Amino acid sequence: VIEFKKEVVRDDVFWGYNRRRILDRLRLDGKVAYVTGGGQGIGRAFAHALGEAGAKVAVVDLVLAKAEAVVCELVLKGIKSVALAADVSKPEDVQRIVDTIVARWGTIHIACNNAGINLNSASEDTSLEEWDKTFNVNLRGLFLCCQAAGRIMLNQGYGKIINTASMASLIVPHPQKQLAYNTSKAGVVKLTQTLGTEWIDRGVKVNCISPGIVDTPLIRSKELQPLVRRWLGDIPAGRLAQVTDLQAAVVYLASEASDYMTGHNLVIEGGQSLW
Numbered sequence: 330v331i332e333f334k335k336e337v338v339r340d341d342v343f344w345g346y347n348r349r350r351i352l353d354r355l356r357l358d359g360k361v362a363y364v365t366g367g368g369q370g371i372g373r374a375f376a377h378a379l380g381e382a383g384a385k386v387a388v389v390d391l392v393l394a395k396a397e398a399v400v401c402e403l404v405l406k407g408i409k410s411v412a413l414a415a416d417v418s419k420p421e422d423v424q425r426i427v428d429t430i431v432a433r434w435g436t437i438h439i440a441c442n443n444a445g446i447n448l449n450s451a452s453e454d455t456s457l458e459e460w461d462k463t464f465n466v467n468l469r470g471l472f473l474c475c476q477a478a479g480r481i482m483l484n485q486g487y488g489k490i491i492n493t494a495s496m497a498s499l500i501v502p503h504p505q506k507q508l509a510y511n512t513s514k515a516g517v518v519k520l521t522q523t524l525g526t527e528w529i530d531r532g533v534k535v536n537c538i539s540p541g542i543v544d545t546p547l548i549r550s551k552e553l554q555p556l557v558r559r560w561l562g563d564i565p566a567g568r569l570a571q572v573t574d575l576q577a578a579v580v581y582l583a584s585e586a587s588d589y590m591t592g593h594n595l596v597i598e599g600g601q602s603l604w
C-alpha cells in the first residue's frame with residue numbers, strides 16, 4: 330500500500346514539495362555550465378540562454394577565436410564567462426577543459442554537450458574516414474564529455490547534462506545523404522537514455538534536445554541547399570527553426586524545474602517528425 334504524505338493535501342504545500350515559484354525554479358544563479366560547440370550556431374544560443382538565466386558559462390569550441398567572440402558577447406551582458414579551446418573527440422582535451430572549469434569556478438553543474446558535425450555523402454560513397462570522423466565528434470566526443478563532467482557531478486550528487494541529438498535520430502529526412510550523421514545521433518539518444526536511467530538516483534539527470542532543421546552555418550553549405558529547400562516543404566511550421574526556438578528548452582533542462590525528467594529526448598522541429 331502506498332502511503333501518501335498527509336501534508337500534500339494542505340493548501341500551503343498543495344503543489345508538492347517544491348514551493349518555489351515556477352520562474353524562480355528556472356533560474357540558474359550560482360550554477361556553473363559549459364557548452365561545447367559554443368562558438369557559433371546552436372551552441373552560441375545555448376551559451377547566451379544559460380548565461381541570461383544566471384549561470385557562469387564556459388564556451389568551448391574547436392576554434393578558440395569563435396569561443397572568444399561569444400565570450401565577448403556574454404561579458405557585455407554581464408555574464409561571467411570563459412573561452413576554452415578543445416577538440417571534444419580527444420580525451421586529453423576534454424579532461425583539460427573539465428579541470429580548467431573546476432579550478433576556476435569550483436565545480437560543474439550543467440554540461441551542455443552540443444558539438445557536432447555533418448559530413449554529407451551518399452551512403453555508398455561514405456568513406457571509413459568520414460564515418461569515423463562523424464562518430465568521433467558526435468558520439469565519442471559526447472561520451473567523453475558526459476563521462477568527465479559526470480564524474481564531477483556524481484561526486485557532488487547533482488548535475489544536469491544536456492546533449493544535442495537531432496530529429497534525424499528519429500526520422501530519416503528524405504531525400505538525404507547522411508547515414509553516418511543519422512546513425513551517430515541515434516546513438517546520442519540511446520547514450521542519453523542509458524546514462525539518464527543509470528545516474529538519476531545519484532542526482533545526475535541526462536536529457537537530450539533533438540532540433541529539426543535549424544538555420545545555422547551547419548546547414549548553409551552550398552551542397553546542402555537543394556536538400557534544405559526540399560525539407561522546408563515538409564515542416565508544418567512553414568519555416569526553419571531559429572536558434573532562439575531552442576533556448577528555453579536548454580534552460581528548462583538545466584534547471585530544477587525539470588528535476589523529474591531524465592533520459593528524455595526533447596524534439597523541437599515544428600512538427601516535421603509527425604508527418
Ligand code: NAD
Nearest residue numbers: 366368369370371391416417444445495542543545546547
Ligand atoms: P555549427 O556547425 O553551426 O556549429 C558547431 C560548432 O561546433 C562550431 O563552432 C565548431 O567549430 C564546433 N565544433 C566542431 N567540431 C568540434 C569538436 N571536435 N570539438 C569542439 N567543437 C567542435 O552547428 P550547429 O548547427 O550549431 O549544430 C550544433 C549541434 O546541433 C550539432 O550537434 C548538430 O549536429 C546539432 N543539430 C543541428 C541541426 C541544424 O539544423 N543546424 C539540427 C539538428 C541537430
